[in-house]
Amino acid sequence: MDKKVRVRYAPSPTGYLHIGGARSALFNYLYAKKYNGDFVFRIEDTDIERNIPGAEDSQLHDLIWLGIVPDESQEKPNPKYGPYRQMEKLDIYKMYAQKLVDMGVAYECYCTEEELAEMKADQLANGVKSFKYNRHCLNLTEEEKEKYRKEGRKPTIRLKMMENHVFKFHDLVRGDVSFNSNDIGDFVIMKSNGIPTYNFAVVIDDHLMEITHVLRGEEHLSNTPKQLQVYEYFGWEPPQFGHMTIIVNQNGKKLSKRDHNILQFMSQYRDLGYLPEAIFNFLFLLGWTSESNQEIFTKEEAIQAFDPARLSASPSMFDNKRLLWTNSYYIKHLSDEDYFNFILPFMKKVEFQTEKSDDELKKISLIFKQEIHTGAEIVELLNGIVKVKENLDEEEKAVLAKETSPKVIEYFRKSLQNLDEVNETSVKALFKETQNATGIKGKDLYMPIRIKLTGHMHGIEMFNIIDILGKEETLKRLQ
RNA sequence: GGCCUAUUGGAGAAGUGGCUUAACUCACAUGCCUUUCACGCAUGCAUUCAUGGGUUCGAAUCCCGUAUAGGUCACCA
Numbered sequence: 001m002d003k004k005v006r007v008r009y010a011p012s013p014t015g016y017l018h019i020g021g022a023r024s025a026l027f028n029y030l031y032a033k034k035y036n037g038d039f040v041f042r043i044e045d046t047d048i049e050r051n052i053p054g055a056e057d058s059q060l061h062d063l064i065w066l067g068i069v070p071d072e073s074q075e076k077p078n079p080k081y082g083p084y085r086q087m088e089k090l091d092i093y094k095m096y097a098q099k100l101v102d103m104g105v106a107y108e109c110y111c112t113e114e115e116l117a118e119m120k121a122d123q124l125a126n127g128v129k130s131f132k133y134n135r136h137c138l139n140l141t142e143e144e145k146e147k148y149r150k151e152g153r154k155p156t157i158r159l160k161m162m163e164n165h166v167f168k169f170h171d172l173v174r175g176d177v178s179f180n181s182n183d184i185g186d187f188v189i190m191k192s193n194g195i196p197t198y199n200f201a202v203v204i205d206d207h208l209m210e211i212t213h214v215l216r217g218e219e220h221l222s223n224t225p226k227q228l229q230v231y232e233y234f235g236w237e238p239p240q241f242g243h244m245t246i247i248v249n250q251n252g253k254k255l256s257k258r259d260h261n262i263l264q265f266m267s268q269y270r271d272l273g274y275l276p277e278a279i280f281n282f283l284f285l286l287g288w289t290s291e292s293n294q295e296i297f298t299k300e301e302a303i304q305a306f307d308p309a310r311l312s313a314s315p316s317m318f319d320n321k322r323l324l325w326t327n328s329y330y331i332k333h334l335s336d337e338d339y340f341n342f343i344l345p346f347m348k349k350v351e352f353q354t355e356k357s358d359d360e361l362k363k364i365s366l367i368f369k370q371e372i373h374t375g376a377e378i379v380e381l382l383n384g385i386v387k388v389k390e391n392l393d394e395e396e397k398a399v400l401a402k403e404t405s406p407k408v409i410e411y412f413r414k415s416l417q418n419l420d421e422v423n424e425t426s427v428k429a430l431f432k433e434t435q436n437a438t439g440i441k442g443k444d445l446y447m448p449i450r451i452k453l454t455g456h457m458h459g460i461e462m463f464n465i466i467d468i469l470g471k472e473e474t475l476k477r478l479q
Numbered sequence: 480g481g482c483c484u485a486u487u488g489g490a491g492a493a494g495u496g497g498c499u500u501a502a503c504u505c506a507c508a509u510g511c512c513u514u515u516c517a518c519g520c521a522u523g524c525a526u527u528c529a530u531g532g533g534u535u536c537g538a539a540u541c542c543c544g545u546a547u548a549g550g551u552c553a554c555c556a
Contacts, residue, residue, distance in 0.1 A: 012556050047555055113554080124480085131481090131552065156554050174484075183482050184552080191554040198556045222483060222551040245485080246549075254549075285504090289492055293503040312492080314485045315549065322491070322505055332518085370518045431514085446514035458516035 005037025007213050009063070009070070010202070012044045013055035017062035017266040019318070020217065020247050020255060023283045027215045027244065029068045030284075030306040040209060041073035043085045044202070046195050056085075062266040066276045067299055081209045086201050093196040096204055096234075097157050097189055105233050106189060108155035109137040110148035132185030133158065154192035159200075159229060161186055167225040172215065172242025172308040179225040187226055199223055203230040206239055215242045215308060242308045245287050248315045255318060262318055273346055273375015274323075278330040282323050287316035296329065328373040340365055346375045350382040353473045367464045381460075385468055388477060389455025396451050404440045405448035411438055412449055413478040422471055427463035453477050 009025035011017075032039040041063070043056050060073055070076065074084040083089055100106035111119075120131050138160070140148075148155070165181040189200035196204070206214065221243045231238040247255045249262055263269060269279055277299070284302050285295070288311050297305065334342065343365045344358075356364070368378050392400070399405065412434045419426055435441045447457060453465055453474065466474045 010556090014556080044556065050555075109554090116553090127480090154554095177483075179482070188554050193554075195554085197554070202556090217550090218484075219550055220556090223556095243484090243550095248549080250490090285491075287491090289503090291493085293493075295504050312485095317490065319490055319505075325505060368517095371516090441514090443514060450515070456516090460516080462514080 003210070003212055005032055005035040005213060006040060006209065006211050007032045007037060007215065008040040008042050008206070008209065008211055009068075010042040010044045010205075011056075011059050012047060012050070013059065014047065014050040014052055015055055015265075017059045018264055019262075019266070019283075021059070022063065022066060022068075022266055022279075023247065023286055024216060024244060025063055025068050026066070026280065026283050027288070027306070027308070027311070028213075030303055031213060031215060031308060032071075033303045034306055037212070038071040039068075040081070040211070041070035041084065042205060042209070043074065044198065045085055045087050046198065046201055048087070048195065058267070062270075065270065066266065067280055086196070086205065089205075090194065090196075092208070093190070093201055093204055094194065097196070097200070100159065100189070100230075100233060101157065103233065104160075106157050106159050107138055108140065108145065109133075109158045109186075109188070110140070110145065110153045110155050111136055112153065133187070135160075135186060138186075156188045156192050157190040158186040159189050159226075159233075161229055162232075165229075167228045169224065169228065169238070169241060171221075172213070172240055173244060173311045174221075174242075174313050177221070177224075179222070181225065181229065184225055184229075189230070199226045200230060203227050203234075203236075207231075207234070207236050211239050213242070214239045215244060215311075218243045218246050242311065244311055245313060245315050247286060247318050249318055262320065271376075273342070273377070274327050275330045275334075275342070278327040279323075281330070282326045286318070287312045296326075324373040331372060331375075332370060334369075336362075336366060336369075339369055343368075343375055343378055346378050347382065349379050350386060352386055352468075354470050364464075364468055367460055367468075371460075382468070384456060384459065385454050385465055388453075392451065392455060396455070396457060399447045399451055399457070402444065402448070404438070404444050407438050408434060408440050408445055408448050409452055409478055413475060416466075416471065416478070417475060419471070422463075422466055424463045427466055431462070449478070 007028040009021070009028050011021055029039045031037070041060055045051050045056070056074070060070070060075065063070070072078050072081060072084070077084060086093075097106065101108075115136075116133075119134055119136075123131055123134075137155075137158070145155075161181045161184050163181065166178050167181065168176065168178040171177045187199060188197050190196055205211075224241055224243075228238055249255055255262060255264070263272075266279075270276075280299060280302070281297055284297060284306075288306070290297075290305050291310070292305075294301075294305070331339065331342075340362045344361065347361055347365060364382075365378070368381055372378050372381070412430065415430055415433060416422075419430065431445065435445055438445075446462065450459065450462065450465075451457060453462075453469065459465065469477070
């Protein structure tokens with residue numbers, strides 16, 4: 001019987017859920033669900049200086065918001081596989097590192113940061129093509145070690161790479177990939193503070209947690225041989241790896257925190273009124289395409305369709321416009337009830353002239369359902385109606401200055417005053433009546449009134465504007 | 480610099496030797512609808528697959544070189 005599929009998303013709690021992190025979590029999740037496996041959420045918190053309080057909880061909860069719900073996490077531990085924080089397993093790493101030392105394939109290294117930097121500079125100066133640790137401490141005697149210790153030096157533990165050994169593996173995304181061990185220097189597996197490095201801790205964790213498949217960012221591709229070396233020494237079977245391409249911005253550069261054109265964090269999208277389903281769908285198609293050219297996927301459809309072999313091996317550009325399009329699609333297809341629940345918090349930010357009941361708000365919200373791309377847009381659109389734009393531009397002034405305009409406005413205002421009920425039919429009839437009485441029609445008829453009411457030449461239908469403003473405010477503005 | 484990877488329109492991309500005079504979606508343009516904008520609908524948008532060679536009856540698809548871009552070479556993950 002095949003092993004149960006187990007995958008993981010393992011962020012370091014150095015920040016909030018990032019768009020790229022969400023994407024790798026998504027693909028791992030899809031893979032697990034497609035094969036009825038488990039999706040594990042694990043914390044890689046070995047860089048104690050960069051950890052941020054609260055980051056691990058927000059990472060987890062933003063993921064859940066997106067619909068990517070872990071089967072195991074620090075909140076839902078399985079005793080067989082926990083703990084889910086690396087800092088809670090320090091003894092375990094220490095024990096495995098010692099095993100490697102005892103096997104003679106790992107050794108203490110007493111070199112200081114300065115000595116290492118000097119070594120690197122020397123190698124570079126002597127035309128060495130790639131920097132590798134020179135194994136200065138490989139065969140240290142007990143006396144030499146003791147001497148270093150007396151100087152106050154704390155050792156790291158380095159893994160001794162095999163000689164001329166080819167690490168070959170089948171990458172789920174890229175196909176067969178191989179590296180030669182000669183290109184890789186002996187790397188640190190335990191830092192001098194007793195905490196394991198990433199490349200060591202992942203291996204121990206993935207093995208202990210029985211992880212079967214690892215989909216991760218391309219930046220890990222060249223870490224893979226190091227990790228394979230650890231697997232090899234322990235005689236463990238490595239998981240299957242797949243390296244996804246990175247996300248780049250419009251300039252083809254890797255997404256960085258300094259990129260202000262692209263929102264980086266999930267919470268920012270939530271606050272702006274993006275729907276989790278839309279982001280899920282957008283992320284799904286960032287570097288992955290379906291055979292059928294389908295563009296809109298429910299979660300279930302995505303699970304069924306997903307195949308890591310169809311992940312693109314070339315960088316994916318983050319296209320804001322496409323995200324907007326996807327989100328507006330999902331907004332349009334919300335039921336009126338769901339739409340209202342989604343949009344209400346945004347509408348509450350608008351200061352209407354008169355108090356609005358939920359029913360009234362609901363009616364108003366529906367006017368914009370086909371139009372908005374994000375929840376936050378409705379605030380802007382409504383404010384454009386609720387507040388008259390103060391400085392008219394030349395074109396707008398010209399419309400009001402036209403000799404026919406005062407006539408239209410005056411007649412319309414008076415008739416409106418006598419109107420009992422304001423609704424679509426009655427307002428339309430009013431325009432008809434104004435047209436008949438003044439002999440003015442088309443743009444000359446509608447534009448002056450529109451500009452008088454909102455200050456804009458474009459916007460939603462007039463009866464809706466009047467409805468939102470209320471009769472009293474409308475009359476005031478027509479004065 | 481070493482190692483690894485990628486390169487199809489404005490963007491995401493399909494394409495794995497003949498069914499491709501390169502699908503589909505977004506963007507863009509035009510037209511229809513409409514008092515206007517948006518929505519919706521219709522139409523248009525790569526003689527060409529980074530580039531130079533080669534293999535083949537036939538190449539975007541296979542091979543080699545060149546260019547460009549990215550990743551990595553930490554006691555960061």
